Amino acid sequence: MRWILPSDRIPPAWFNVAPHLDEALAPPLHPGTRQPVGPDDLAPLFPMALIGQEVSTEPWIDVPGEVLDILRLWRPTPLVRARRLEQALDTPARIYFKDESVSPAGSHKPNTAVAQAYYNKAEGVTKLITETGAGQWGSALAFATSLFGMECKVYMVRASYQQKPYRRVMMETWGAKVEQSPVDDPDHPGSLGTAISDAVREAATSPDSHYSLGSVLNHVLLHQTVIGLEAKEQLQLAGEEKPDIVIGCCGGGSNFGGLAFPFVPDRDVELLAVEPSSCPTLTQGSFEYDFGDTAGLTPLLAMYTLGHDFVPPSIHAGGLRYHGDAPLISNLVKSGRIKATAYPQGKVFESAVQFARTQGMIPAPETSHAVRAAIDEALKAKEEGTERVILFGYSGHGLLDLQAYDDFLNDRLDAG
Numbered sequence: 001m002r003w004i005l006p007s008d009r010i011p012p013a014w015f016n017v018a019p020h021l022d023e024a025l026a027p028p029l030h031p032g033t034r035q036p037v038g039p040d041d042l043a044p045l046f047p048m049a050l051i052g053q054e055v056s057t058e059p060w061i062d063v064p065g066e067v068l069d070i071l072r073l074w075r076p077t078p079l080v081r082a083r084r085l086e087q088a089l090d091t092p093a094r095i096y097f098k099d100e101s102v103s104p105a106g107s108h109k110p111n112t113a114v115a116q117a118y119y120n121k122a123e124g125v126t127k128l129i130t131e132t133g134a135g136q137w138g139s140a141l142a143f144a145t146s147l148f149g150m151e152c153k154v155y156m157v158r159a160s161y162q163q164k165p166y167r168r169v170m171m172e173t174w175g176a177k178v179e180q181s182p183v184d185d186p187d188h189p190g191s192l193g194t195a196i197s198d199a200v201r202e203a204a205t206s207p208d209s210h211y212s213l214g215s216v217l218n219h220v221l222l223h224q225t226v227i228g229l230e231a232k233e234q235l236q237l238a239g240e241e242k243p244d245i246v247i248g249c250c251g252g253g254s255n256f257g258g259l260a261f262p263f264v265p266d267r268d269v270e271l272l273a274v275e276p277s278s279c280p281t282l283t284q285g286s287f288e289y290d291f292g293d294t295a296g297l298t299p300l301l302a303m304y305t306l307g308h309d310f311v312p313p314s315i316h317a318g319g320l321r322y323h324g325d326a327p328l329i330s331n332l333v334k335s336g337r338i339k340a341t342a343y344p345q346g347k348v349f350e351s352a353v354q355f356a357r358t359q360g361m362i363p364a365p366e367t368s369h370a371v372r373a374a375i376d377e378a379l380k381a382k383e384e385g386t387e388r389v390i391l392f393g394y395s396g397h398g399l400l401d402l403q404a405y406d407d408f409l410n411d412r413l414d415a416g
């Protein structure tokens, strides 16, 4: 029921989806001139190696040895068949999930945090500055920078800072400094958009410091493709030629892209992104150029967006509260290769609890969106009497999100 690869089977190269797009990717635009940004515009924020990856059309990009050595602390991650969930649903479908919750920070996010810290350090940067929603990204970067002996400063969305103190403690344990965002308005609940503004503002004005983003950008999704590459190999070991559908929760798109992109060339594999109904970027947003942050400091990205001043409600899946989506994911949704769906919070937690009571593991609220969609796919297969093979991304555990479960179990959770 569990397929584990040996430690020398971590993919030696990342899969670049750029050469596989049907429509060309629209370039990011400078916020002032509205002309395509060049490497020099990005240099105050990112190391050249990552700027190169951002625009690369090479099909494969080598993973540096030092990055592999750190990934080996928890990778390759297990592929698990959710046999007990299948039995409870009485479905002919076979449900597999790729378990990214086994990383030190408890999610997929260290896959890119380690790579980003490595490339920054290699170019002489001593401090990374970032934002965090639920605290998952901040803790991933705090972990990664601590292994490279770098400083780390995290602007944390105020709503999450107050709901989730333990993630702040994780970050501080790994040596990071944490501040609530927005810094200039203590009554504002904050959003990923405001926190990005705070982080970019500080990074752009501090020498020896760079900015680091946990999702959305091409290089971040690239680093996450180890997930899908491993899963492909593990499905073979499980005796499956291919999944019929690959499902992932989608905030900025990094865990879903990491799992799904290696399947993009397999035309008959369906790809499904799942988002919250209260922040329905892909299902109800419009495809246009918009800022990545609230204050309008970042380049304009061509993406599905709800508008950069959209402030989503304080739902528990903090990592899915983003007004935009990765340009790569947006491109593939627009061309029809990726489909998207949205669920309200109440339905998501119902499925999270069903998963916990069959498989044992307690999923992160974000991850529970993928669990919900996988369950619905399995029920559809039962209705149709088909043996569908379902693969979903288990992006993180919910052991630091127990307040959300307490609210759900005691009817305090807003079902929307």
Ligand SMILES: *Cc1c(COP(=O)(O)O)cnc(C)c1O
Residues within 6 Å of the ligand: 107, 108, 109, 136, 137, 214, 215, 216, 249, 250, 251, 252, 253, 254, 255, 256, 319, 320, 364, 366, 367, 395, 396, 397
């Ligand atoms: C951050 C996070 C997400 C959402 O971010 P993506 O970039 O869309 O993957 C999903 N699940 C978990 C567990 C997270 O920490």
